[in-house]
Amino acid sequence: xxxxxxxxxxxxxxxxxxxxxxxxxxxxxxxxxxxxxxxxxxxxxxxxxxxxxxxxxxxxxxxxxxxxxxxxxxxxxxxxxxxxxxxxxxxxxxxxxxxxxxxxxxxxxxxxxxxxxxxxxxxxxxxxxxxxxxxxxxxx
Numbered sequence: 155x156x157x158x159x160x161x162x163x164x165x166x167x168x169x170x171x172x173x174x175x176x177x178x179x180x181x182x183x184x185x186x187x188x189x190x191x192x193x194x195x196x197x198x199x200x201x202x203x204x205x206x207x208x209x210x211x212x213x214x215x216x217x218x219x220x221x222x223x224x225x226x227x228x229x230x231x232x233x234x235x236x237x238x239x240x241x242x243x244x245x246x247x248x249x250x251x252x253x254x255x256x257x258x259x260x261x262x263x264x265x266x267x268x269x270x271x272x273x274x275x276x277x278x279x280x281x282x283x284x285x286x287x288x289x290x291x292x293x294x
Contacts, residue, residue: 155198169249182275191223209293216286224280243280263289
């Protein structure tokens with residue numbers, strides 16, 4: 155899992171708009187979250203299957219919480235330029251998807267996005283959660 159986390163940090167760091175990438179340790183639950191925006195908070199989970207007692211096959215779920223500070227209005231009455239600025243988080247979300255979708259290397263099989271959902275966690279912050287899946291082999 156550490157290798158997967160470090161690979162995600164490496165890949166996501168290539169997106170210049172991202173100002174903060176970290177494990178999700180409940181930072182958004184704090185009154186003043188100690189993060190810079192936009193940010194990505196990472197949760198990792200995995201299931202494993204034992205193969206002949208020689209190695210394990212892991213299926214890993216990656217949950218990325220994308221957090222953007224809303225700096226303008228997105229309502230239908232807002233001027234188009236203002237509304238466009240407020241929807242920048244959607245462009246960032248797409249950049250993250252394009253960076254990870256289909257990525258594979260000698261350690262991991264292809265990364266595939268499974269879901270995207272918006273969450274309302276804190277007033278003034280727009281949060282979106284993307285869930286990805288990958289698999290890998292690990293020898294004991």
